[in-house]
Amino acid sequence: MAEAQYFTNEVTRRKYKTRQVLGQVFLYAFLTIFALFLVTPFIFMVVFSFMNPDSFYQFTTNAKFDSLRIFGDGKLLIGTKVGDNWSLQNFKEILVPTIEDSLGNVHSTSFFLYFFNTIIVAVSSTTVTVVTAVLAAFAFARLEFKGKDVLFALLLATMMIPGEMMVITNYQTTKELHWEFTFAALIFVHGVSVFYIYYLRQTFQQIPNELYLAAKVDGVGDIGYLFKVMIPIAMPTITTIIILSLMGAWNSYIWPSLVANGNWLQNGIWIPLTKIRLYGLEDIKNSFFANQPIKMFKNGYNMRLVSNGLMSIFGNAGDDVTVGKEAIKIAGSMVVTAPLFVFFLIFRKYIMKGLSRSGIKG
Amino acid sequence: MAELVKNSKGKEKEPVVYSEMGTAVLNEKHSTSRLISKRRHVSLPQWATAWIVLIPAMIFLVFFMFYPIINTFLMAFINNFSWRTGGSSFALGSFFTSIRDFGIDAYNRDGTLKAKETILSFGFDNFFKLFQGYPGQLFTSSIVNTFVLVIVEVPLTIIISLLLATFLHSIKALKGLFQTIFFLPYVTNAIALGMVFQMLFSTGQGGIINLVLKLVSFGNLGPINWLNHQHPTLAYNHWVAGIVIVVYSVWNGLAFKILVFMSGLATIDKQYSDAAKIDGASSFTIWRRITLPLLSPQILYITITSFIGAFKMYSGVMSVFSNYAPLGKNHFFGGNSEGTDWMPIVGWIYKAMDNQQFGGQGVAAAGSLVLLAIILVVTAIQGVVSKKRVHY
Numbered sequence: 001m002a003e004a005q006y007f008t009n010e011v012t013r014r015k016y017k018t019r020q021v022l023g024q025v026f027l028y029a030f031l032t033i034f035a036l037f038l039v040t041p042f043i044f045m046v047v048f049s050f051m052n053p054d055s056f057y058q059f060t061t062n063a064k065f066d067s068l069r070i071f072g073d074g075k076l077l078i079g080t081k082v083g084d085n086w087s088l089q090n091f092k093e094i095l096v097p098t099i100e101d102s103l104g105n106v107h108s109t110s111f112f113l114y115f116f117n118t119i120i121v122a123v124s125s126t127t128v129t130v131v132t133a134v135l136a137a138f139a140f141a142r143l144e145f146k147g148k149d150v151l152f153a154l155l156l157a158t159m160m161i162p163g164e165m166m167v168i169t170n171y172q173t174t175k176e177l178h179w180e181f182t183f184a185a186l187i188f189v190h191g192v193s194v195f196y197i198y199y200l201r202q203t204f205q206q207i208p209n210e211l212y213l214a215a216k217v218d219g220v221g222d223i224g225y226l227f228k229v230m231i232p233i234a235m236p237t238i239t240t241i242i243i244l245s246l247m248g249a250w251n252s253y254i255w256p257s258l259v260a261n262g263n264w265l266q267n268g269i270w271i272p273l274t275k276i277r278l279y280g281l282e283d284i285k286n287s288f289f290a291n292q293p294i295k296m297f298k299n300g301y302n303m304r305l306v307s308n309g310l311m312s313i314f315g316n317a318g319d320d321v322t323v324g325k326e327a328i329k330i331a332g333s334m335v336v337t338a339p340l341f342v343f344f345l346i347f348r349k350y351i352m353k354g355l356s357r358s359g360i361k362g
Numbered sequence: 363m364a365e366l367v368k369n370s371k372g373k374e375k376e377p378v379v380y381s382e383m384g385t386a387v388l389n390e391k392h393s394t395s396r397l398i399s400k401r402r403h404v405s406l407p408q409w410a411t412a413w414i415v416l417i418p419a420m421i422f423l424v425f426f427m428f429y430p431i432i433n434t435f436l437m438a439f440i441n442n443f444s445w446r447t448g449g450s451s452f453a454l455g456s457f458f459t460s461i462r463d464f465g466i467d468a469y470n471r472d473g474t475l476k477a478k479e480t481i482l483s484f485g486f487d488n489f490f491k492l493f494q495g496y497p498g499q500l501f502t503s504s505i506v507n508t509f510v511l512v513i514v515e516v517p518l519t520i521i522i523s524l525l526l527a528t529f530l531h532s533i534k535a536l537k538g539l540f541q542t543i544f545f546l547p548y549v550t551n552a553i554a555l556g557m558v559f560q561m562l563f564s565t566g567q568g569g570i571i572n573l574v575l576k577l578v579s580f581g582n583l584g585p586i587n588w589l590n591h592q593h594p595t596l597a598y599n600h601w602v603a604g605i606v607i608v609v610y611s612v613w614n615g616l617a618f619k620i621l622v623f624m625s626g627l628a629t630i631d632k633q634y635s636d637a638a639k640i641d642g643a644s645s646f647t648i649w650r651r652i653t654l655p656l657l658s659p660q661i662l663y664i665t666i667t668s669f670i671g672a673f674k675m676y677s678g679v680m681s682v683f684s685n686y687a688p689l690g691k692n693h694f695f696g697g698n699s700e701g702t703d704w705m706p707i708v709g710w711i712y713k714a715m716d717n718q719q720f721g722g723q724g725v726a727a728a729g730s731l732v733l734l735a736i737i738l739v740v741t742a743i744q745g746v747v748s749k750k751r752v753h754y
Contacts, residue, residue: 188426311681
């Protein structure tokens with residue numbers, strides 16, 4: 001911004017400069033305040049999850065309200081050895097297989113299992129989403145067929161409809177197909193997203209027609225054109241879809257809380273389209289030859305996703321468990337958020353570019 | 363090598379010249395000839411390819427999107443809907459089976475009057491149930507709650523994000539850092555961060571907000587009970603809890619809006635503001651008369667999507683109250699042991715879904731239709747209001 005600015009005398013120039021500097025200071029101050037507002041929960045999450053539970057209690061409890069030295073002993077945080085106030089104890093407690101509440105009940109809380117479930121659901125549902133979106137967007141963008149406009153208008157109309165209207169029926173369908181507590185319910189029901197089809201169709205439409213004609217002269221058919229030309233060109237968009245879909249599966253809560261929220265020792269995992277139900281790990285050999293259901297996991301399979309797991313331990317289901325275990329709860333939140341955080345730092349440009357493009361078309 | 367090809371009857375067919383590669387070459391005698399290659403391309407007509415390619419997407423869409431929409435409309439208008447009546451595989455099928463088993467009229471096969479629940483009739487019964495009795499009170503209060511939260515949160519978030527995007531657009535240093543920080547809440551888990559917010563606003567361990575309040579007021583302002591309805595000494599206040607919900611929703615919502623506004627600002631041509639500056643306009647005037655109108659498509663998009671998303675709020679409200687729910691309570695929204703203080707419309711719908719006391723799924727479907735109507739009306743109002751103000 002190399003503009004030459006001319007002033008009549010020194011006084012006006014100085015006034016202008018001060019006003020400019022003040023303006024910049026105000027901008028930065030405003031931005032910094034809100035940046036702090038946005039970043040503070042993360043800071044506390046990270047800091048508290050690494051603290052010893054006892055130090056955490058001392059540091060944050062109201063008992064220290066009496067004196068102005070609100071953070072108690074300043075020495076509490078600064079200048080202490082690692083073992084004193086900081087430890088990985090919270091993470092150990094959140095990741096071990098069980099947690100015991102004050103009544104002596106043992107809850108199965110293995111976060112590793114929740115991670116495993118969520119990763120399976122995320123990868124599978126992303127595959128389904130991407131495959132259907134690419135094929136459907138190709139059909140709407142490149143191929144001509146009867147009823148194309150009508151069908152597309154119908155799809156656009158359903159984008160406006162809130163998902164809550166479909167939940168009730170999907171819940172009934174899931175129950176009728178005996179898909180409760182299965183992976184199928186989590187993967188297939190929200191497998192297709194009309195938004196991605198619309199978004200990808202936009203990208204496909206921007207591929208110039210000359211490429212299609214050139215490919216046709218070379219003898220490449222429609223499907224070949226899709227795989228050889230369109231997908232490589234639209235790869236950034238497809239990457240954005242993959243990333244957003246993975247993130248959505250990781251953060252999903254409502255639908256899993258309705259259909260796959262707990263221990264299905266009774267029902268077993270049903271492998272779709274077969275008669276096999278997997279329960280817990282027992283005697284596979286006997287089961288196999290005796291035609292019994294094959295049991296794979298010792299304590300039954302705790303079918304929960306990551307958010308639901310967090311809620312079940314520290315939310316409503318575990319009232320006694322949560323008292324005195326705030327630090328562990330924060331460690332749980334941290335463990336759930338951290339993978340996505342790392343994911344975001346790596347793929348930041350893709351995510352932001354893809355999302356911003358969806359807004360420009362308005 | 364030209365050779366005369368004879369067909370089976372011995373008549374001469376058109377001569378075809380084969381080159382070395384096995385592909386045919388144009389024959390001079392005829393103006394056109396069919397190119398025959400060694401591999402036959404069997405290609406489907408385009409519409410067949412289209413339908414085959416669409417099959418995967420359509421299966422999912424039909425079963426899990428089109429059919430549910432139709433079914434919700436049907437469920438809401440069938441009196442005394444119970445999807446177990448008839449008992450066949452899909453809900454739609456179940457009341458067709460009930461027609462087959464019970465018939466449409468009011469009499470059983472043996473002439474006796476049917477029990478009221480099994481008569482198939484269409485009507486607004488579910489909608490009446492929506493407003494009667496205790497579930498009805500809850501539904502009206504949930505509508506009020508949702509409206510209050512939406513009206514406070516959405517304009518606040520849009521204004522703040524517009525300001526932040528504008529400021530971010532006009533600074534040079536540290537731009538990337540600020541952008542990353544502002545986008546952080548988008549990638550995080552709503553439940554996990556709701557729990558962190560709950561901890562920050564609690565009166566017990568981890569209540570940093572109360573600590574800071576104490577510090578800032580030199581010990582005068584006591585700890586405030588933000589969310590706990592079972593606190594031994596301080597009372598629970600409906601509006602104070604509302605503040606926490608709004609703060610969390612604003613925190614969550616800033617990220618996406620800032621991103622869209624920034625991308626919109628980046629497309630605005632600099633020459634307009636330069637021309638205005640030459641004419642002596644102040645920055646504020648430039649912002650008001652040039653930037654905002656040019657940004658109006660993005661503002662409209664954000665406004666519409668924010669309102670629609672805000673009416674559907676559920677996990678934000680629930681995760682903030684999550685610690686105070688008694689054992690086993692599934693949809694808990696604070697305030698009392700039933701958890702109904704800040705229940706949003708969607709929360710009511712989920713609560714009504716499996717709960718026969720609330721009327722079951724017919725009433726839940728009616729509730730979701732009411733939600734759809736609210737969203738459509740609000741969107742239509744916005745569309746009308748924005749006709750004159752949006753410049754493309």
